[in-house]
Amino acid sequence: MNRHDQHGSGRSTHRPWRARLLAAAGAGALLLASGTVAPPVSAKEGDGGDKVLTVAVAQSVDSLSPFLAVRLLSTSIHRLTYEYLTNYDAKDNHVIPGLATEWKSSPDKLTWTYTIRSDSKWSDGEQATAEDAAWTFNTMMTDPGAATANGSFVGNFEKVTAPSPTQLVIRLKKPQATMTALDVPIVPKHVWEKVDDFSKFNNDKDFPVVGNGPFVLTDYKPDSYVRLKANKDFWRGAPKFDELVFRYYKDQDAAVAALRKGEVSFVAGSPSLTPAQADSLKGEENIRVNDAPGRRFYALATNPGARAKDGTKFGDGDPSLLDQRVRNALFMAVDRKAIVDKVFQGHAVEGAGYIPPRFSSYFFEPSAGQELAHDPQKAARLLDEAGYRTNADGKRLGKDGKPLDYRILCHATDPNDKAVGKYLQEWWGELGISVTLDCLDNVTDPWLAGKYDLAFDGWSVNPDPDFVLSIHTCAALPATPKDTGATDNFICDKEYDGLYARQLGEYDADKRAEIVKRMQSRLYDTGYMNVMAYPNAVEAYRTDQIKSITTMPSAAGNIYGQDGYWSWWSAVPADSGGSAGSSSSTGTVIGIVAGVVVLVGLGVLFAVRRRASADDRE
DSSP: OOOOBOOOOOOOEEBOOSSSSOBOOOOOSSOOOTTTSOOSSOSSBOGGGOBEEEEEESOOOSOSOTTTOOSHHHHHHHHHHSOOSEEEOTTTOOEEESSEEEEEEOTTSOEEEEEEOSSOBOTTSOBOOHHHHHHHHHHHHHOTTTTTTTGGGTTTEEEEEEEETTEEEEEESSOOTTTTOOOOOOOOHHHHTTOSOTTTOOSOSSSSOOOOSSEEEEEEETTTEEEEEEOTTOTTOOOSSSEEEEEEOSSHHHHHHHHHHTSOSEEOOSSSOOHHHHHHHTTOTTEEEEEEOOSBOEEEEEOOOOBOTTSOBOSOOOGGGGSHHHHHHHHHTOOHHHIIIIISTTSEEEOOSSSOTTSTTTOOOOOTTTOOOSOHHHHHHHHHHTTOOBOTTSOBBOTTSSBOEEEEEEETTOHHHHHHHHHHHHHHHTTTOEEEEEEESOOHHHHHTTOOSEEEEEEBOOSSTHHHHHTTSGGGSOSSTTSOOSOSSOOOOHHHHHHHHHHHTOOOHHHHHHHHHHHHHHHHHHOSEEEEEEEOEEEEEETTTEEEOOOBSSSSOBSTTOSSSHHHHHOEETTOOSOSOSSTTOOOOOSOOOSOOOOTTOOOOTTOOOOOOBOOOO
16 A cells, blocks of 8 residues: 555555545545645745745545555655655665664564664654654554554564664564565654544644654645655755645646646646646656556455444445356456556556556466456346346346446546546446446545445555555454444455465465465455556656656656655755765656556565555555
8 A cells, every 4th residue: 555545555546535444536625726725835945945845636635643544645744754664675676774774583483673773863852762663563453543554564463572772573473474564654652652542633733743754744734735844864864855745736637737837846646647637748848757657556346245343234335246247247348458548548557456567476467267358248148147137128127126226436536537437337338237426525434334336446556465455354344334444345255364364474475476366366256346457657747846856666667655755855956966865775767757668577575565555555
């Protein structure tokens, strides 16, 4: 979900909210055009000649608390500032040591023991220990606020202890296949135990923020910038750049212009550049475009009738959308090929399931008889069968006799939402259904309140898909309408929940993959989530500022929003004589990675995971 991307990840990621796992394309009240509001450093050099890597982003921070953050930008920052128990190799996503150097399970798979490294220190000089990890997990298990973003990881935990500074023991209620893929930032107990209310604490007042990752968070201005400094004592080796700055641009064209002027080192878009922006940069002196298969999906989420765990219904979603035939008819009227060709201009793959083809083990494709292929005439017949017929004026009528007019939440900062929205107005208009695009800087409030009919949605998917699948379980619903939950868009389906529980406990990689595909099949059939495309990761950087940088996967992958910290940790300044990274697990971009390539063999190992993102999550 990296995570929510929400769009989005996270939320990359679309995911709109902060306290709840809905990815957001991120938008803020402040228009940060090139030179309008700048961080306290330039793109090239900071005070004293420090080498500064400045990244232009189109998503704002939702929270700097790892217990709350779900947006791709926020979770990416946490990847840089806190260690996780395990990490993923940049070459092929296989699991590698992080804060834990090794791990083993008991024969019954109910007890997992991790060896915590002794060479990781917090940035305030304190030693990072197993007690920090145990406290992090126990806090998430006992405090609902602390479980906001990552609660699904610990829902099956029975007990977590730290018998020694280098030994962490997790006892499970039942076997859990994601124990080497716990994508949870481990925080320092001696700092965080002072927090009174985890649901409200955003970790954005006192700097520098104590962490043990490759960078230390030193400054932050909402909807403007996030500033980090290299952690010279990082156990894996210090980053090559002295500082890393994420600078927020509400206007994506302004971010591209800033790259041309050399005011920023890198630009990713929201989360990708538009085809027009990418084409305009290709061939520019000192600019390299990276165009590779992405790790996110782009979808339409349907309001299934917002509800809470206590059974209370809320929101104002159109009741016609509670009929599966209506939802399927709407998707049959969507020309996914046209979206790929005309909106993404070939920089994407037609969508179906939740997992992009980049993760071949879990990739789902509907059968010939199952596929909701583009067929407007069949869609019209299905609506007629459902009782939604047209009047003399050609308007499709609801059960109340009023013409159907669907509101679609879209992100004001995402040009793809607006472009696809215009096509939906045309395609659904031919069915007699009106469409109103509700493009907002802040989609969080109406989404949390269930006040939408449909919404553009998207998540960055992690190597292990458990998290992005968990957000559609009944357990992810908010406790009451006043609370926030981990749910994406209020889906609660008992058959889906049963499959989710099965995959979580399945250790056989092939069997688990088949269950995950069945889960995606269930989501596809019910039509609550209609995946339209898998966009490429399209981004660009200045070669006169960045000599080399790692993609993930190294052969042809993304730079921004990785499942790890490889890109920014490995980046080498252009005037440096060094080479990228100090780990054999990293690779470097040596040219324009182009084309929509399905990476067969990237295969997700069942024991690795995510976020993501959150919008996706990351």
